[in-house]
Amino acid sequence: MSKSLQLSVVLMALIIGAFTIFHSSCDFNPHRHGEWLFEMHCANCHMEDGTGLGELIPDLWESPYLQKTTIHEAACLIRHGIKTPDPLDPDLEIYPMPPNYELTESEIANILNYIGNNFGNEAGYINPTKLKEVLSDCPNAEDRQW
Ligand code: HEC
Numbered sequence: 610m611s612k613s614l615q616l617s618v619v620l621m622a623l624i625i626g627a628f629t630i631f632h633s634s635c636d637f638n639p640h641r642h643g644e645w646l647f648e649m650h651c652a653n654c655h656m657e658d659g660t661g662l663g664e665l666i667p668d669l670w671e672s673p674y675l676q677k678t679t680i681h682e683a684a685c686l687i688r689h690g691i692k693t694p695d696p697l698d699p700d701l702e703i704y705p706m707p708p709n710y711e712l713t714e715s716e717i718a719n720i721l722n723y724i725g726n727n728f729g730n731e732a733g734y735i736n737p738t739k740l741k742e743v744l745s746d747c748p749n750a751e752d753r754q755w
Pocket of ligand 1: 650651653655665666669674675683686692694704705706709724
C-alpha cells in the first residue's frame with residue numbers, strides 16, 4: 610500500500626467513526642418540531658401520548674379518522690376544528706374540537722407528519738403543494754366556525 614493510500618484509509622476510518630459517534634449521540638427524531646407543536650396545541654386535550662380522554666376526546670392511536678381520510682384532508686380538521694353532530698340527536702351539542710387559525714401551513718404540516726407517523730398511524734407524509742390546495746378549499750369551512 611502506498612503512503613497516500615494508507616493515509617486515506619485512516620482518514621476514512623476516522624470520518625466514519627466520528628459520524629457514528631455524532632449520529633448515535635444525538636437523539637434522532639424527524640418530527641421534533643411537530644411533536645413540540647402537538648404538545649403546545651393539542652396535548653392539553655389529546656394528551657402527550659395521544660390517548661385522549663375517554664368519551665370526550667378521541668384517542669389518536671391507530672386513528673380510524675386518519676385511516677378513512679387522507680393526511681391532507683385532516684389539515685382541514687386542524688385548521689377549522691370539528692363539531693360532529695350526534696347521529697341520534699343532531700341538536701345535541703357534543704364536545705367540539707376548536708379551530709387553529711393561528712397555525713401556519715408548515716406548522717400544520719409538521720403536526721400532521723408527527724401524528725400521522727406516530728401513535729401507531731401510518732398515514733404518509735404531507736406534500737406542501739397539495740396541503741396548500743386542500744387548505745384553500747376546505748369543505749364546510751364556514752359551517753365549522755364558531
Ligand atoms: C379543546 C380540546 C382539543 C384540542 C386542543 C385539540 N383537539 Fe382534536 N379533537 C377534540 C375533540 C373533542 C375531537 C372530536 C370532535 C368531534 O368529533 O366532534 C377531536 C378530534 C380530533 C381528530 C379526529 C379523531 C377522530 O377519531 O375523530 C384528530 C385527528 C385531532 N382531533 C387532532 C388534533 C390535533 C392535531 C390538535 C392540535 C393541533 C388537536 N386535535 C387539538 C378536542 C381537541
